[in-house]
Amino acid sequence: MSNHNISLDVNGCLVEASVEPRQSLADFLRENLALTGTHLGCEHGICGACTVFINGVPARSCIARAVSCEGDEIKTIEGFVDDPWMEAIREKFSSEHALQCGFCTPGMLVTAYDITKRIPDADEARIRVELAGNLCRCTGYKGIVNAIKGVLKDQKDVS
Numbered sequence: 628m629s630n631h632n633i634s635l636d637v638n639g640c641l642v643e644a645s646v647e648p649r650q651s652l653a654d655f656l657r658e659n660l661a662l663t664g665t666h667l668g669c670e671h672g673i674c675g676a677c678t679v680f681i682n683g684v685p686a687r688s689c690i691a692r693a694v695s696c697e698g699d700e701i702k703t704i705e706g707f708v709d710d711p712w713m714e715a716i717r718e719k720f721s722s723e724h725a726l727q728c729g730f731c732t733p734g735m736l737v738t739a740y741d742i743t744k745r746i747p748d749a750d751e752a753r754i755r756v757e758l759a760g761n762l763c764r765c766t767g768y769k770g771i772v773n774a775i776k777g778v779l780k781d782q783k784d785v786s
């Protein structure tokens with residue numbers, strides 16, 4: 628099958644590339660752009676380890692095709708490095724022991740960013756529902772939920 632030329636924005640940079648029609652966005656990010664912070668677990672859209680933002684919405688990059696992202700804005704975990712909101716989330720993940728092996732963590736952080744921005748009044752039950760698409764084999768989720776609750780509480784306290 629012949630390659631397709633695509634042009635997209637990745638972490639604020641214009642990227643132009645020639646991709647095979649079946650290449651996933653996750654493989655494109657990891658193999659073509661060396662953005663290996665996007666992890667691959669199940670590669671079936673189940674575990675959430677590969678979660679990135681596509682046009683501001685969390686999406687599983689293992690089941691998105693790179694060729695389908697023509698013209699899109701992609702934000703990977705590397706794209707949040709200077710983001711103060713993500714820094715606050717990372718600090719809470721650390722203080723609440725919300726990671727052990729860290730394999731799920733990039734996807735968890737991207738999802739946590741979405742939850743804390745989109746649902747400022749989320750209670751624990753809602754946080755757990757929103758996290759249902761991100762699997763963690765290590766933590767039992769309590770630390771992750773507490774970290775997100777902590778970010779939301781801190782935001783309420785300063786507002």
Ligand code: FES
Nearest residue numbers: 668670673675689
């Ligand atoms: S690797 Fe994409 S959802 Fe599991």
Ligand code: FES
Nearest residue numbers: 727731763764765
């Ligand atoms: S910290 Fe190991 S899978 Fe989540």
